[in-house]
Amino acid sequence: MGEGAEAPFPNPHKAHRTLRHSKWIQPRIGTTEYKTALYERFPIIQTTGIKGDLTSEKLKEWLERARLINPKFFQHPNCLTITKGKRGASTKKLFLVKVNPNCPEAGPSNLVLIIKELPSKLAKWDTEMSNLSILQKYPKLRALGKPRDSSLPQLTFVEDFLSYQDGKGHQNYLTLIHAAKGESLEEMVTKDPQGPETLGAFKKLGEVLANFQKRFMTGKNCLLKGGDDINQCYTISHEDLHPGNVFFDQKTGLIYFIDMETMRRSLERKLPLLKDAIDLYFIPQYDWKLPHYDKAYNAFFRAYLDQLSTDPAIRLKIWTEFNEQKSRKAAEQARSRELLERIKSSLPPGKL
Structure with missing residues (x-):
């Protein structure tokens, strides 16, 4: 290993390749070893039921159906807003979900959820979900997800993986982040x-x-x-x-x-x-x-x-x-x- 390298970290594709190998799978199905490999490689994905182009309006309807946010925030336009955020290299779309605690009166809103659409190419979203799943299980980083030290960044981990069907009938994937607070x-x-x-x-x-x-x-x-x-x-x-x-x-x-x-x-x-x-x-x-x-x-x-x-x-x-x-x-x-x-x-x- 060259400079900057450390001991090998679990390869996100290794479990995938291993699980596809029938000689390995057959005698191990149902075993702890098999379940561990499956868990490391594939996060659980929930369907949203959304079809067509992903918009703020459709996400708002899904959030109301999923009851992830107090129902009172869906009763008035001043209560909940979903806006697009700036996206980075690994993001197709980014949505910021905010609620106004003073609604129906106008007032400042608090960020409660971040919804990110993963790249549509198979290799990209597949790798990203693997990477996110691995990061969630890395103890030294996971400890930074618990707010306690303002001298270090708080790492907000994806809590849910979601899917929706676009206008062409293809499955697309989203991640849901609960924990980021404040303003970007x-x-x-x-x-x-x-x-x-x-x-x-x-x-x-x-x-x-x-x-x-x-x-x-x-x-x-x-x-x-x-x-x-x-x-x-x-x-x-x-x-x-x-x-x-x-x-x-x-x-x-x-x-x-x-x-x-x-x-x-x-x-x-x-x-x-x-x-x-x-x-x-x-x-x-x-x-x-x-x-x-x-x-x-x-x-x-x-x-x-x-x-x-x-x-x-x-x-x-x-x-x-x-x-x-x-x-x-x-x-x-x-x-x-x-x-x-x-x-x-x-x-x-x-x-x-």
Whole structure:
């Protein structure tokens, strides 16, 4: 195993391949070994009964039928809202379900559920469900799902896997998250990009991300562990860290991470320390074209750097490497956009 690797973690496809092998299955059906393999590989999927395009209205009807939320919140338009959130690399659609405790009077709403539609390609949703199922059973991470330490992120785990049938009759899959509290940083920075609450939330994210990364950090020549190279520092990575996947609860001061299936890969092979910080910068800036994001991000990065180290020499090395990586990625994205434009211009109208 190379640098950053740890002892092998259960492969999500191993149980699938094993269970398909009839010579293995036949003598073991009904045994604890078989049930364990099946449980690790396949989560229980509940059908919603939804058919056609997935919309906020259909989700609202399903939630009322499923009685997952107090029935009183379905009696007035001011009581429950379902809005679309910004999606990341592993998400087809994201819906935020909020309730207004003061309804039917108008008032602020509280987030109660997050519903995420998984990618429609078989390989993607199949892998994602496996990854999520494995993450739920990883004890060191599961412990962070219990709110108790505001210096670390609270990890919100998927509690239910759901399915619905699209307009073509194909099964599509959803995940239901119950636990995230507060407001997403994407909502905060969109509403008030330079406000004190927004900057405070990004500052808090910097602190807890640094603490989380240091908790799981490895690397023989890691700058933060007595070595001299920041690129030799490896840790568990969210891998899709952007403001839509981070929530901040003003009341408790807790940061919540959602949409964590991409984290599974770094459980078995940890990734470079700065990856999440780079993603947090580029996804809003380049993919979403989020305006006025720099000030919020700077609040994050200053706190992140402060929490990683108080040594000025180490901080300078991290800052220098971060800017070099940022410049390289910006150049790569510029080349990708240029290539895409060339492809577009070479195609006949209507063929893209």
